[in-house]
Amino acid sequence: MGAVEPILVVEDLCVGYGKVEALHHVGIVVEPGQIVTVIGPNGAGKTTMLATVMGLLSRSRGTVRFLGENLKDYAVEEMVARGMNLVPESRALFGEMSVEENLQLGAFMRHRLGHRDHLETMAWVFEIFPRLKERRDQLAFTLSGGERQMLAVGRALMAKPKLLMLDEPSLGLAPLIVREIFRVIADLKQTGVAILLVEQNARAALQVADYGYVLETGEVSLAGPARELIDDPRVIESYLGLGGKH
Amino acid sequence: MDLQIALLLGQDGITNGAIYALLSLALVLVFAVTRVIFIPQGEFVAFGALTLASFQAGKTPGTLWLLLGAGFVVAIVDLVVAWRRRKWRRVPAILGWNLVYPALMAGLILSIEPSKWPLLAQISLALALVVPLGPMMYRLAFQPLAEAPVLVLLIVSVAVHLVLVGLGLVFFGAEGSRAASFSDVSLDIGEFSITGQTLAVVLTSGVLIVVLYQFFGRSLYGKALRATAINRTGARLMGISTVMAGKLSFLLAAGIGALSGILIAPITTVYYDTGFLIGLKGFVGAIIGGLASYPVAAVGAVAVGLLESYSSFYASAFKEVIVFTLIIPMLLWRSLTTRHVEEES
Numbered sequence: 001m002g003a004v005e006p007i008l009v010v011e012d013l014c015v016g017y018g019k020v021e022a023l024h025h026v027g028i029v030v031e032p033g034q035i036v037t038v039i040g041p042n043g044a045g046k047t048t049m050l051a052t053v054m055g056l057l058s059r060s061r062g063t064v065r066f067l068g069e070n071l072k073d074y075a076v077e078e079m080v081a082r083g084m085n086l087v088p089e090s091r092a093l094f095g096e097m098s099v100e101e102n103l104q105l106g107a108f109m110r111h112r113l114g115h116r117d118h119l120e121t122m123a124w125v126f127e128i129f130p131r132l133k134e135r136r137d138q139l140a141f142t143l144s145g146g147e148r149q150m151l152a153v154g155r156a157l158m159a160k161p162k163l164l165m166l167d168e169p170s171l172g173l174a175p176l177i178v179r180e181i182f183r184v185i186a187d188l189k190q191t192g193v194a195i196l197l198v199e200q201n202a203r204a205a206l207q208v209a210d211y212g213y214v215l216e217t218g219e220v221s222l223a224g225p226a227r228e229l230i231d232d233p234r235v236i237e238s239y240l241g242l243g244g245k246h
Numbered sequence: 247m248d249l250q251i252a253l254l255l256g257q258d259g260i261t262n263g264a265i266y267a268l269l270s271l272a273l274v275l276v277f278a279v280t281r282v283i284f285i286p287q288g289e290f291v292a293f294g295a296l297t298l299a300s301f302q303a304g305k306t307p308g309t310l311w312l313l314l315g316a317g318f319v320v321a322i323v324d325l326v327v328a329w330r331r332r333k334w335r336r337v338p339a340i341l342g343w344n345l346v347y348p349a350l351m352a353g354l355i356l357s358i359e360p361s362k363w364p365l366l367a368q369i370s371l372a373l374a375l376v377v378p379l380g381p382m383m384y385r386l387a388f389q390p391l392a393e394a395p396v397l398v399l400l401i402v403s404v405a406v407h408l409v410l411v412g413l414g415l416v417f418f419g420a421e422g423s424r425a426a427s428f429s430d431v432s433l434d435i436g437e438f439s440i441t442g443q444t445l446a447v448v449l450t451s452g453v454l455i456v457v458l459y460q461f462f463g464r465s466l467y468g469k470a471l472r473a474t475a476i477n478r479t480g481a482r483l484m485g486i487s488t489v490m491a492g493k494l495s496f497l498l499a500a501g502i503g504a505l506s507g508i509l510i511a512p513i514t515t516v517y518y519d520t521g522f523l524i525g526l527k528g529f530v531g532a533i534i535g536g537l538a539s540y541p542v543a544a545v546g547a548v549a550v551g552l553l554e555s556y557s558s559f560y561a562s563a564f565k566e567v568i569v570f571t572l573i574i575p576m577l578l579w580r581s582l583t584t585r586h587v588e589e590e591s
Contacts, residue, residue, distance in 0.1 A: 056479070073331060080485035092480030094473045104466065105473050109485030111466055159485070 005068045006031050007163050007194040008053070008084075013062035015045075015052050022048045023218045026062070029211075030163060030194050035185065037197040037205040037226065039239055040215035046198040047089055049215070050165050053196075054086045055079050067162065080109045083162035089171060091152040095141035099132055102140050102151055106158025118158065125154040128184055146177035153184065164188070165196045170204060182208050202239035206230040214239075247559065253438050255555045261444045261513070262527075263551020264451035265506045269528025270535065270547040271458060272499035277537045278475035279495040281396050282388055285403040288525025289410040290376060290503025292518060295511035296414070297372040297504075299423035301360040308417020309375045310352055316382040317344040323386065344382070351375060365428065369508055373501065380500025381493040388496075392488050407522070414518030422520070425511035447509045454505065455544065458498075471495060527554065527569060534576050536584060546576075 008030040015023040023045045030036045038046050051057045053064055055076040064071050066082060094102050103125060107118035126133035129150040135143060140151060149169055156164055166185070170178040178201065185195060186208050199205035206212055212229040214222035222234060229235050247255075269287055276284040293309050300307035321344035328336045351374060360368055387406050391399060429442035462468040474481040474491040482488060506524075507516065514520070531547025550569055557568040 054483070056482070075487065076482045077485045077487040080483065086483055088479065088483065090479075092477050092483060094476045094480060096476055097469070097472060101469055105469055105481075105484050105486070108466065108470055112485065155484070 004032055006065075007034075007067060008196065009063075009065040010049075010053060011063045011065075013049065013052065013064070014060045015048055015057060016060050021060075021218065023052070023059075026215070026218070026220055028196075028213055028220070030196050031211075032194055033189065033192055034211060035189055035195045035197060035209045036211045036213070037199055037209035038213045038215050039199055039202040039205055039235075041238075042200065043217075044215045045218040046215050047167055048218075050086055050167050050196070050198055051088075054084065054165065056086075077109070080159060081113060083160075084165070085156040085159050085161035085163070086165045087152045087156045087167060087169065089167040091148050093140040093148060093151060093155070096139060098137050098139055099143070099151055100136040102155050103132070103158050106155035110159055121158050121160060125157050128157070128187070129154050146173050146180070149173060149177070149181060150184075153181070157188075161193060163194045163196060165198075167198045168200060169197070170199060170201045178204060202235065203230070206235075250437060251559070255559055256552065257440060257444055259552035259555030260548065261447045261551070262554060263548035264448050265510055265524065266528045266531050266547035266551050267544040268451050268454060268502050268506050269525055270531030270543040271455070271540055272502040273525075273529055273532040274535060274537055274540055274543050275471070276495050276499045277532070279471055280384070280388060280392075280399075280492045282399045283396070283403055283529075283537075284499055285400075285407040285522075285525070286383065286410050287499060287503050287528065288521030288523070289407060289414060290380070290500050290521070291507035291510070291524050292414055292516055292521030293376045293379070293410075294372060294504030294507030295425065295516035295520075296418045296423060296507075296518065297375055298368060298508050298511050299425045299516070300418070301363075301368045301372060302425055303423065304359065304361040306355060307372075307375065308414075309379070310348075310355055312413060312417060313375055313379060313382075314348045314352060316379060316386070317348040320344045320382050320385050343378070347378065365426075372508060373504055376504040377497060377501045380496040380498075380503075383500075384492050384496040389489055389492060392492065411519050411522065418518045420518070422515040422517040424515045425508075427512040443512055447513075450505070450509055454502070467494065523566070527551075530569065530573050530576075533573055533580075536580055 006029050008028070010026060010028040013023055013026040014021060026045070026049060028036070028038070028049070038049065040046055048057065052059050055074050055078070066079070066084060069082075094105065100122075103122050104118060107115075107121060111118065131147055132150055132154055135147065140148065143151060153166070153169065169181050169185070173181065182204050185197065188195060197205055197209060206226045206229055209226040212224065212226045213220050214229070214235065222229065222232065224232070230240070269291070272287060273284050276282055297307040297309045321340055324340040324344070325337065328334065328340065355371070360371055363371070383406060387402055388399065391402060427443055428446045431442040433440040433445065462472055470481065470486045471491055471494060473484065474486055474488065478488060481491065507521065510516070510524070527550050528547055530550050532543045534546025534549070535541075535543025550572065553572065554565055554569045558565040561568065
């Protein structure tokens with residue numbers, strides 16, 4: 001583990017929908033400044049895992065340690081206040097509100113906690129995504145798919161998260177946009193934010209990540225440094241052989 | 247009908263329509279944010295009016311006991327939750343809002359004689375008594391059901407309405423009362439005169455609508471409420487809690503309701519159960535706006551007021567029938583023009 005406290009430690013996480021168990025004893029660690037990716041097929045429980053860590057779903061057992069604090073029963077808002085942010089697969093944008101309003105709401109919790117720096121943060125987000133600046137007065141639902149994803153990520157960045165969780169950021173996007181999104185993810189790492197990235201686009205995810213987990217039918221079937229996973233025959237066969245997009 | 251009568255009826259219709267417009271805005275707000283069809287809206291109207299009338303009659307309003315009682319129950323529920331979750335930091339706020347504040351209000355009202363106060367102070371005092379009941383109601387009746395389907399919320403809403411009407415009867419009695427007129431000024435244009443009360447109602451409603459518009463368009467909390475209405479999960483991921491949004495929307499709705507009641511208190515005799523019918527007419531306006539559009543709801547509500555006023559001239563026995571029958575063509579029109587949206591899971 002090293003001397004530095006990990007950002008996030010998930011241990012023995014079990015989640016069930018009714019009698020069906022979606023996650024079995026899942027364990028994941030995110031170290032400071034790391035990009036950690038969770039890859040795996042559709043329905044493996046990746047989204048469930050993120051939603052549970054975030055507090056959107058409740059778990060049947062297991063521990064979640066965030067920034068060294070062991071958290072038992074918590075609401076989403078408390079995690080946002082602590083510095084955890086999730087960009088869900090659906091993006092969950094506020095469609096009938098402008099790009100700027102969406103971004104402003106991204107800093108809602110920071111505002112509540114007394115920080116008044118949302119204008120500087122917004123300038124920083126506009127630097128990362130100049131396209132959003134051009135479209136700042138446009139309503140979110142009029143944006144293209146790629147722009148929506150940029151807005152969703154930008155909105156999460158407005159909270160200046162310590163851990164950014166991205167659920168399938170490349171889903172449904174054109175290859176060129178996917179490349180841009182992954183470039184941004186790699187750049188974000190330089191700013192010190194830790195990233196937990198859930199992806200079906202395994203090749204792109206492993207290229208950008210430091211560490212990877214393979215989640216299959218609710219269990220971690222494989223884990224290791226991303227460099228090693230990308231050459232692992234089991235990963236190549238299942239996720240990189242045909243599925244890799246570029 | 248000559249012009250004189252037409253103008254008089256129009257003035258009446260617009261006065262009532264302005265009130266219905268305010269109520270319809272509150273109904274749209276509450277439904278958009280919490281998915282609750284806010285049937286008890288009318289009780290806030292009645293409580294606002296009756297509280298003001300009680301002050302003027304030199305009586306202690308029953309809403310004071312309601313506030314003390316509701317605050318006490320909320321405090322117990324919240325303290326139990328805080329104790330279970332070991333969230334001790336919340337205790338001072340729980341005690342402050344639910345026990346200390348009502349106690350201070352009781353001390354204030356029992357030690358002074360509000361009947362001798364100026365009108366504006368009486369109105370503020372009435373609002374200070376009635377408005378906190380909104381978030382308390384949300385806490386007790388709706389917060390535990392935040393994830394329930396719309397139908398369940400509607401049933402609870404009807405139940406809360408019935409409970410409040412019953413409490414209204416206990417606290418204010420079966421007698422109706424009327425508050426003193428705000429002003430005796432009247433504006434004469436030729437033969438036609440506009441009463442000061444009409445002006446007060448229309449102006450206050452107009453100002454309130456502008457204030458609400460600014461609140462939703464500019465303030466962060468207003469935007470947070472809109473965000474919750476658009477995408478609840480998205481809002482939670484920004485740290486906008488459903489509970490906070492619910493309490494805030496109930497606070498605004500209670501404020502709008504109580505103020506509406508205060509505005510009509512000098513025009514109509516208000517009974518403990520008068521609010522229901524008034525609230526329902528606001529609801530017709532809200533339906534015209536599809537429970538989603540604020541401007542359409544407001545315009546629809548003014549139309550309801552005018553329709554009511556003119557139909558009371560032509561067929562006064564049927565005026566309620568005519569107003570509520572309006573809902574049928576409106577629903578037909580809406581169901582034919584709106585595409586069906588699945589309820590958010």
